[in-house]
Amino acid sequence: MPELPEVETTRRGLLPSVRGRNVEALVIREPRLRWPIPRNLAAKLVGRHIHDIRRRGKYLLFDCSTQAGSAHLLVHLGMTGTLRIVDPGTPPGRHDHVDVRLSDTLQLRFNDPRRFGAMLWVEGKVEHHPLLAKLGVEPLSEAFDAEYLFRQSRSRRVAIKQFIMDSHVVTGVGNIYANEALFAAGIHPARLAGRISLARLALLTKAIRGTLERAIKAGGSSIRDYVGGDGKPGYFQLDYRVYGRAGMACSRCSLPIRVLRQGQRSTFYCTKCQT
């Protein structure tokens, strides 16, 4: 569920409290995430100064660099992960795997029931890290436009939905927003990526950007829930036009929304509005 908007909202929510703080202590209760949390993470992290939090795709990068060199705490929220600020006195609950203590009154808490998330330590140029080096363009950057998608897609015989969910093409477009953006652009999700005109890809890039930006905006208004909240992860309740609406009436033409499987993932679409 944390798609790009949730990750970006987390970043913005945490930044004012976290930037400029020093890491006082690290508690790891459960190191078994997507990859094990490095055993020496505490040794690396404690005492570090957090200069900034950046985002690349759905990865959060806590910049802990010193004059001695570049160093980052890399965090991925996976599917069910949250990072919240709690009072250090707050007893840990189920799936509260990691605490990063920043002061007497401030503690970052990582919770992730399914443990698809990640917490790694990266020294050296963070953009050269294997997980980040091959990522595609940021969907909210100027580099993401119709010409880019057109160029990238010409040789591809894959469905457009799977194409825009490929993080090596464009980062951060998950299942929900892929469905919504394709509906907004009027493109059938099974259409082959390499066969779509530049003009239609222009509609699609606009739809992806617009959908993500709207979600970030919606998240911004509920940011207090996300950071230091009551345990509710604060996933955005956007009113989806197609996602999860199989059998319900299309908001545009009233025909029932259909569902199909693409790459083991559910795709929702309208047969009349998406061609």
Add this chain to the structure above:
DNA sequence: AGAGGTACCTGGCAGC
């Protein structure tokens, strides 16, 4: 090289 499938994990729900 591209496409397709698999694994990882838990909570929630449907069906028996």
Add this chain to the structure above:
DNA sequence: TGCTGCCAGGTACCTC
């Protein structure tokens, strides 16, 4: 009520 089985989702990695 309790069991089983399936689904959700991101993404690296495997195989063809």
